[in-house]
Amino acid sequence: MLFNSLQFCLFFAVVTTLYYALEWRWRWKMLLVASCVFYMAFIPAYIFILFSTILIDYFMGMMIAKSTGRRRLIYLQVSIVSTCLVLFVFKYFNFFGMTVRELQNLLGAAQDFPIAHIILPIGLSFHTFQSLSYVIEVYRGRQEPERNFGIYSLYVMFYPQLVAGPIERPQNLLHQFYEDHRFDLSNFAYGLTLIGWGFFQKMVIADRAAVYVNSVYNQWSIHSGLSLLVATLLFAVQIYADFAGYSCIAIGCARVMGIQLMTNFNHPYFSKSIGEFWQRWHISLSTWFRDYVYIPLGGNRVSVSRHYVNLLLTFAISGLWHGANWTFVIWGTYNGVLLVIESYFHSLGWRYPRNLIGNILRRTVVLVSICFGWIFFRADSLEAAVGIIRRIATDTSFSLSSVEFAVLPFSGDNTAFAVGLVTCLLIAIMFMLEIGAELNFRKVRGLLHYSLSYQFATTLAMFEFIMLFGVLRASAFIYFQF
Amino acid sequence: MATIVSTPTQERSSTRTGWPYLGKLAISAFGILLCLVTIKFFTEHLLAPRNMGLNGALVQRNLDLLLIGSSHTRQSYDIRLLEKTTGLSAFALAYNGDDLKTMSQIIDYLVSRPDRCPRYIVVEAYSALLGRKPDLQDPRYFFDAPPALKMRIIRTYLSEHRRPSALLDVFDLVVNRGNEAIVTYPVNSLLLKRLAYRGGPTGIKTPGVSAEQFSHFTSDATSGQPDPVQLAALYRIIDIAEHHNISVIFIESPLPKPVSSDPKIQALKADFREILEAHHLRYINGDLDFPNSDPSMFEDNNHLSAAGREKFTLDVSADLKTWIASLPKNRAAAISR
Numbered sequence: 001m002l003f004n005s006l007q008f009c010l011f012f013a014v015v016t017t018l019y020y021a022l023e024w025r026w027r028w029k030m031l032l033v034a035s036c037v038f039y040m041a042f043i044p045a046y047i048f049i050l051f052s053t054i055l056i057d058y059f060m061g062m063m064i065a066k067s068t069g070r071r072r073l074i075y076l077q078v079s080i081v082s083t084c085l086v087l088f089v090f091k092y093f094n095f096f097g098m099t100v101r102e103l104q105n106l107l108g109a110a111q112d113f114p115i116a117h118i119i120l121p122i123g124l125s126f127h128t129f130q131s132l133s134y135v136i137e138v139y140r141g142r143q144e145p146e147r148n149f150g151i152y153s154l155y156v157m158f159y160p161q162l163v164a165g166p167i168e169r170p171q172n173l174l175h176q177f178y179e180d181h182r183f184d185l186s187n188f189a190y191g192l193t194l195i196g197w198g199f200f201q202k203m204v205i206a207d208r209a210a211v212y213v214n215s216v217y218n219q220w221s222i223h224s225g226l227s228l229l230v231a232t233l234l235f236a237v238q239i240y241a242d243f244a245g246y247s248c249i250a251i252g253c254a255r256v257m258g259i260q261l262m263t264n265f266n267h268p269y270f271s272k273s274i275g276e277f278w279q280r281w282h283i284s285l286s287t288w289f290r291d292y293v294y295i296p297l298g299g300n301r302v303s304v305s306r307h308y309v310n311l312l313l314t315f316a317i318s319g320l321w322h323g324a325n326w327t328f329v330i331w332g333t334y335n336g337v338l339l340v341i342e343s344y345f346h347s348l349g350w351r352y353p354r355n356l357i358g359n360i361l362r363r364t365v366v367l368v369s370i371c372f373g374w375i376f377f378r379a380d381s382l383e384a385a386v387g388i389i390r391r392i393a394t395d396t397s398f399s400l401s402s403v404e405f406a407v408l409p410f411s412g413d414n415t416a417f418a419v420g421l422v423t424c425l426l427i428a429i430m431f432m433l434e435i436g437a438e439l440n441f442r443k444v445r446g447l448l449h450y451s452l453s454y455q456f457a458t459t460l461a462m463f464e465f466i467m468l469f470g471v472l473r474a475s476a477f478i479y480f481q482f
Numbered sequence: 483m484a485t486i487v488s489t490p491t492q493e494r495s496s497t498r499t500g501w502p503y504l505g506k507l508a509i510s511a512f513g514i515l516l517c518l519v520t521i522k523f524f525t526e527h528l529l530a531p532r533n534m535g536l537n538g539a540l541v542q543r544n545l546d547l548l549l550i551g552s553s554h555t556r557q558s559y560d561i562r563l564l565e566k567t568t569g570l571s572a573f574a575l576a577y578n579g580d581d582l583k584t585m586s587q588i589i590d591y592l593v594s595r596p597d598r599c600p601r602y603i604v605v606e607a608y609s610a611l612l613g614r615k616p617d618l619q620d621p622r623y624f625f626d627a628p629p630a631l632k633m634r635i636i637r638t639y640l641s642e643h644r645r646p647s648a649l650l651d652v653f654d655l656v657v658n659r660g661n662e663a664i665v666t667y668p669v670n671s672l673l674l675k676r677l678a679y680r681g682g683p684t685g686i687k688t689p690g691v692s693a694e695q696f697s698h699f700t701s702d703a704t705s706g707q708p709d710p711v712q713l714a715a716l717y718r719i720i721d722i723a724e725h726h727n728i729s730v731i732f733i734e735s736p737l738p739k740p741v742s743s744d745p746k747i748q749a750l751k752a753d754f755r756e757i758l759e760a761h762h763l764r765y766i767n768g769d770l771d772f773p774n775s776d777p778s779m780f781e782d783n784n785h786l787s788a789a790g791r792e793k794f795t796l797d798v799s800a801d802l803k804t805w806i807a808s809l810p811k812n813r814a815a816a817i818s819r
Contacts, residue, residue, distance in 0.1 A: 020499075183499060183500065185500060185503060188500045188503065189500075189503060192507070413578060413620075413622075414534070414674060414677050414678070415622065415662060415663060417666070417669075417670055417673050418662040418663045418665075418666040418670040419662045421662070421666045421669065421670070422661075422662040422665055422666060425665075452503075456503075456506070456507060456510075459507060460507065460510055460511055460514070463511045463515075464511070464514060464515060464518070467515055467657055467658065468515075468518070468657065468658065468661050469658075469661060469662075470658070472650075472653075472654050472658050473654075
């Protein structure tokens with residue numbers, strides 16, 4: 001069930017109404033049933049996979065808490081291995097198989113490694129990481145094991161964040177299911193405004209950009225360098241608006257019920273460094289990798305060379321998490337390399353000038369570096385990514401007809417210019433509001449927080465924009481495929 | 483906007499229910515939307531371009547030749563060259579995916595405006611469309627149509643697509659489509675003037691395809707049997723022509739040989755010819771005497787390239803002059819080629 005569908009609107013209305021109609025003791029049960037219904041709307045049988053991981057991690061959590069010494073580590077390892085095995089089988093088996101076949105081909109051997117026909121369960125990467133986070137926190141003694149199996153199940157499969165995060169920590173989420181959230185109009189209105197903003201980002205910005213990006217990237221070899229450059233920049237907008245929009249909707253749906261999820265995006269494209277970018281982009285995943293991969297490897301409290309290796313390894317694994325393709329691994333590693341380079345220059349004492357030009361320069365460098373990485377993220381293959389980069393770099397022709405051709409993919413007909421111009425205007429509106437929030441302009445913050453009338457007006461405006469300029473045909477969120 | 487602001491201020495005590503808030507939000511949202519959409523419905527056709535589409539055809543006075551069809555028509559004729567070689571004023575009224583059903587609606591509307599009705603009409607006889615289920619593929623047709631025609635389009639669409647999602651399609655069409663053109667009208671209208679000459683393409687030189695691409699062309703025909711609704715529309719066009727004394731000729735632009743030789747296309751062409759011959763109407767098969775094995779003549783599997791367009795326009799100009807010369811005062815000539 002996609003968020004941007006009538007089916008979900010009805011589902012959300014029913015669930016929220018029931019939430020407040022029921023006595024608080026029954027609410028978590030209703031939410032659990034609703035989350036099961038939500039998950040089973042995709043492929044019903046896969047609920048068994050989800051419950052098997054929930055069962056294993058629930059019992060391992062209990063066993064870890066009851067045990068001492070080496071046994072605790074063994075139970076933790078069982079949990080990690082079993083969860084990762086599920087992830088490997090459903091997400092990485094074919095990637096592994098294809099890689100082995102290519103190696104076999106290189107060695108002149110028969111390419112007989114089996115390939116399975118498996119559909120990736122929706123949200124697998126997200127809920128497995130959320131489960132692992134729970135077990136690890138119990139092991140570290142930072143979280144008491146959850147004894148109520150139903151509540152623990154709800155923690156893993158709470159429907160707003162089940163399929164694409166934010167990846168919650170047990171300390172933040174678990175206790176909220178025990179609380180009696182009374183109806184609060186400001187929470188309710190704020191939640192609705194967040195939902196409205198999320199749908200604006202998804203349906204008005206991301207889906208519009210996607211029309212152009214898909215048209216160009218899916219047939220990159222027939223497009224000019226200019227079209228490919230525009231498509232790359234639009235993809236940077238698309239992936240941000242798509243994912244941040246989803247997160248907003250998820251956070252808003254929870255907030256309407258008085259449940260607070262963590263912030264997942266914090267205006268990442270205004271970052272002054274790559275390090276800062278990764279503190280602002282997909283915060284729940286970045287902090288997960290920081291706490292459970294980077295720091296256990298030693299973080300930066302090791303030798304310089306080992307620190308760099310830790311960065312590269314962490315980001316390579318993060319890239320692999322995003323998708324079973326070498327393009328994602330390269331994208332992740334590339335971001336690791338950027339951090340290593342930044343860290344190296346920082347250690348040499350190199351700094352940008354502390355003036356306006358320096359500020360603009362450092363932000364531009366970060367933006368260009370990140371956008372370059374998105375080429376690998378979006379391209380279907382390594383060959384395509386290299387081809388796109390080569391064409392952008394070498395096809396520098398700029399004429400009136402090349403601009404006309406570059407505009408055409410917005411709609412494929414003579415409305416392309418109008419569609420392109422409006423798309424750019426809407427993107428500008430989104431970023432202007434984000435700049436306002438970044439610079440802490442009171443009026444922009446007031447759009448959401450200071451009074452119900454502001455929230456009312458904002459939600460109303462978002463609705464009109466979505467109806468008039470949104471792509472109303474439901475399309476999946478990008479991060480659903482992960 | 484979790485990314486824009488942090489936690490909200492608790493500015494008043496909680497109320498028991500959110501229904502009043504939701505109610506006000508819903509009424510305001512749908513009320514504003516209804517006002518905007520109503521204004522749009524009754525006025526957007528005034529912003530339609532005047533050098534293409536239905537509005538373009540309606541502003542023409544004393545138009546000699548109207549070419550009506552889909553993108554197949556738009557890409558097939560160089561209007562400037564056609565006017566030069568025939569000595570007639572011409573206009574291409576073409577929307578992407580325009581089928582016989584849509585064409586019959588447009589012709590019906592044009593004949594209700596005798597002051598805007600052309601002397602001769604060239605109807606696209608693209609055989610693949612005869613076999614296709616009717617559909618509204620190009621929302622610009624709805625955008626350009628005056629309110630009365632818009633209502634007719636909606637009624638026709640709903641009667642042909644009896645499923646719940648048809649209402650969503652209509653909602654999409656009425657509320658969501660065409661808003662970009664309205665918002666950017668001052669700038670966009672200037673650009674559109676440059677992009678088309680009397681409905682036909684201008685400026686962009688579309689190249690031909692490679693031999694390899696050409697050899698992989700397949701036809702778009704989904705069936706070798708005429709669709710009943712399209713067939714009824716064809717008879718309606720014939721009927722309009724006979725009752726309003728309009729001279730009509732049916733022309734099928736050239737198709738690439740791999741497409742044209744498709745048995746479904748051949749069957750549909752034969753059906754076209756048979757029906758038109760029975761009603762003594764002229765049908766021109768553009769494949770004859772055209773180098774449709776030459777990849778440079780085609781942009782894709784059903785559109786001519788700039789070179790193909792020029793060649794075909796010259797060929798068809800001669801045929802049109804011959805046809806017009808042979809017309810009796812009140813009836814169309816009756817020979818099919």
